[in-house]
Amino acid sequence: MTTTLREEDVDRFRRDTPGTEEVVHLNNAGSALPPRQVTDTVLDYLREESVRGGYETAAAHADRIQAVPDAIARFLGAEAADISVTDSATRSWQAVFYAFRFEPGDRILTCRSEYASNAIAYLQIARRTGAVVEVIEDDESGQLDVADLERRLDDDVKLIAITHVPTQGGLVNPAEEVGAIAESAGIPFLLDACQSAGQLDLDVRRLRCDALSGTGRKYLRGPRGTGFLYTHPRLRDRLEPAMLDLHSATWTAPAEFEIAPDGRRFETWERNHGLVLGLGAAVEYAQQIGLAAIEERVTALAARLRADLSQIAGVSVHDQGKRKCGIVTFSVAGTDAAEVQTALAAAKINTSVARPTSYQYDQEVRRLPDMVRASVHYYNTEDELRALAEAVERLA
Numbered sequence: 467m468t469t470t471l472r473e474e475d476v477d478r479f480r481r482d483t484p485g486t487e488e489v490v491h492l493n494n495a496g497s498a499l500p501p502r503q504v505t506d507t508v509l510d511y512l513r514e515e516s517v518r519g520g521y522e523t524a525a526a527h528a529d530r531i532q533a534v535p536d537a538i539a540r541f542l543g544a545e546a547a548d549i550s551v552t553d554s555a556t557r558s559w560q561a562v563f564y565a566f567r568f569e570p571g572d573r574i575l576t577c578r579s580e581y582a583s584n585a586i587a588y589l590q591i592a593r594r595t596g597a598v599v600e601v602i603e604d605d606e607s608g609q610l611d612v613a614d615l616e617r618r619l620d621d622d623v624k625l626i627a628i629t630h631v632p633t634q635g636g637l638v639n640p641a642e643e644v645g646a647i648a649e650s651a652g653i654p655f656l657l658d659a660c661q662s663a664g665q666l667d668l669d670v671r672r673l674r675c676d677a678l679s680g681t682g683r684k685y686l687r688g689p690r691g692t693g694f695l696y697t698h699p700r701l702r703d704r705l706e707p708a709m710l711d712l713h714s715a716t717w718t719a720p721a722e723f724e725i726a727p728d729g730r731r732f733e734t735w736e737r738n739h740g741l742v743l744g745l746g747a748a749v750e751y752a753q754q755i756g757l758a759a760i761e762e763r764v765t766a767l768a769a770r771l772r773a774d775l776s777q778i779a780g781v782s783v784h785d786q787g788k789r790k791c792g793i794v795t796f797s798v799a800g801t802d803a804a805e806v807q808t809a810l811a812a813a814k815i816n817t818s819v820a821r822p823t824s825y826q827y828d829q830e831v832r833r834l835p836d837m838v839r840a841s842v843h844y845y846n847t848e849d850e851l852r853a854l855a856e857a858v859e860r861l862a
């Protein structure tokens with residue numbers, strides 16, 4: 467059941483977030499403002515390391531550090547053994563993708579709205595192995611067309627890998643439907659949940675994905691330089707990581723090693739434990755609020771912002787899809803997106819700019835201008851959205 471957030475809840479979240487006194491932060495899809503619970507966790511740990519020693523501090527906090535995968539597992543409806551803690555969503559995604567052994571003629575199916583880094587990896591591997599990358603078409607709403615996905619399935623399809631929420635818009639792809647199709651066809655399903663984690667209520671049992679990658683700094687409000695990966699044992703057991711170390715594997719005899727059976731196989735030994743603890747604090751902060759409540763507020767605020775922006779002459783809102791989330795993209799006729807962003811920044815409103823080098827598959831069909839991206843979070847207020855709309859109206 468969703469407990470709708472009240473105004474006093476939002477006031478409390480803002481008091482927890484010193485940045486809300488400084489800026490109107492609508493760049494949560496870039497890197498959200500962290501609550502002080504996250505920042506304090508990181509800083510306290512780093513200070514302790516500086517006076518106690520890195521290894522000694524890690525030993526003293528071993529229980530807390532080990533509890534982070536547990537928290538991520540609860541957040542995703544997974545088991546702790548299925549979680550790897552990494553330093554970015556990209557690193558998580560690469561750990562899975564580069565563990566596949568593709569052969570000439572193998573097919574990789576992806577979506578129009580696919581993220582640039584993932585597409586670049588497909589192209590590299592296609593060039594190297596003779597595997598083929600295919601883009602599943604969108605339906606008329608702009609989301610991945612599940613009927614087109616079904617038509618494309620055959621024994622050569624070795625991987626279905628899509629982005630849940632793209633960096634370039636409010637679209638939410640029908641990941642659960644894709645998961646059901648992939649599972650019944652017995653094809654591994656890799657989901658890039660980098661933009662959905664922390665704003666949508668995710669559950670890997672519902673998504674039926676074999677692997678899911680996410681980052682700390684975006685909607686989860688964690689520190690930069692953190693990420694996580696979920697892998698289902700049915701995929702993990704048959705994927706040998708492209709790279710191993712003494713943490714992801716054990717050197718059991720001079721000529722022997724064993725790969726860790728759990729999520730550690732996709733981690734490396736060295737990490738910033740302060741950041742890992744900060745990621746854990748961010749996950750717990752989000753879970754205390756409740757992801758259903760977060761999703762409800764983020765979705766409602768973004769819908770409100772789209773409606774307000776659409777009223778302004780010369781402004782086009784570009785988000786598509788049946789289901790939409792907290793990312794709002796728009797352009798102002800006659801003014802470059804970069805100029806709009808700069809003008810907004812001068813008014814202490816943080817947004818970002820989306821450019822086609824981030825979404826060439828999408829661009830091929832949609833022919834979008836550079837877009838301003840305003841990504842809202844639950845700690846944003848209607849007053850802040852009004853401030854953005856008024857500033858854009860002055861520019862338009």
Ligand SMILES: *Cc1c(COP(=O)(O)O)cnc(C)c1O
Pocket residue numbers: 553554555556557581629631632633658660661680681682693
């Ligand atoms: C930001 C982003 C990524 C990459 O996340 P990092 O943590 O920077 O590696 C991957 N996919 C999507 C859809 C993103 O928006």
